[in-house]
Each structure stands twice: as structure tokens, then as C-alpha cells.
Amino acid sequence: MPTIQRLAPCLWFDDQAEEAARFYTSIFENSRIVDIARYGEAGHEIHGRPAGSVMTVDFELDGRPFTALNGGPIFKFNEAVSFQIFCDTPQDLDHYWDKLSEGGDPNAQQCGWLKDKYGLSWQVVPSILPELVGDPNDERCQRAMKAMLQMKKLDIAKLKQAYDG
DSSP states (O other), X not given: OOOOOSSOOEEEESSOHXXXXXXXXXXXXXXXXXXXXXXXXXXHHHHOOOTTSEEEEEEEETTEEEEEEXXXXXXXXXXXXXXXXXXXXXXXXXXHHHHXXXXXXXXXXXXXXXXXXXSOEEXXXXXXXXXHHOOTTXXXXXXXXXXXXXXXXXXXXXXXXXHHO
16 A cells, blocks of 8 residues: 555546556656556446546656546646646756647647646746746846747746846
8 A cells, every 4th residue: 555645636537547647657757656546336326437447546756646536527627737847957848848748738838838638737947947037126037037928838048048138
């Protein structure tokens, strides 16, 4: 039995929980499927899922716990919740952006935000971004902010160049 963490996100899917967990664990290092629980006969009149079908998938992304739930089509993801991925190198940024945006909504990409093929929002951002845009009274930060607002996928070199003037 896996150790239960005090705080872990639960992601609601229609019926793609296992597919999504496998997709996400293929992208992040130090990631794995921990456990798959299946629906039984109990509660069938409420959940309507066939006995033996996947109910939840416990998985880890970069060592952090997540749960994916097959709960039906009632709820959908929206931009009110997103996961941030801080990247130190352009290669890391490209890796996460390219993998997570594959099959996603290209119209939902702005300022490092993207929506994956399941509708989940992610922010793929340079680790240095808070330093580059953090001070509204600093002219350098304002130049970097202006540059960022013109980008979909963030470009570390261009942000630094704008910051430096």
C-alpha cells in the first residue's frame, strides 16, 4: 500500500485517467504509476462504471503525488487551475512545452501557458522569470514583461535580451 501524502492533486477525467497518467509520467523524470484502483459492483447505481474498469490511478510526477480519477463527463478542466514547471535551460523548456502541447489546444497558448490534450493547463516558465519581470518599478523588468507578453512559448534568451536592453 502506497504512503498517503498530506496534500496531493486529484485530476478528474471522463475515462482517460490511466492514459493521462501514463502520458504525464512519460514526460517527467522521476515519475511512475504507483497504483491503479478499479471500480467494483458496489455503488454501480451511483457511478455507473463497469466493474473492473479503472477508477483511480495514483502516480508521481517528479516524485510528487497525483491521483487521476475516472469520474465521468460532468467536470472539465479550465484555466483557473494550472501546474507550473520551472525550467533552468532552454532545452528543458522546449522538452516540456513540446511534449505537453502535443495534441493540445494551440489557441490556448500565451505567455508560457498551454493546454494539453486533456484540457489541463500548464505554465512552462524559465526559473529566472520572477527575477526578470518581478519589479514593476524597474525599467529592465518592464522591458522583459513587454517581451513576454508577445510570446507563446517563452524564450529565455529573448527575455534576457529584453531585460538587458
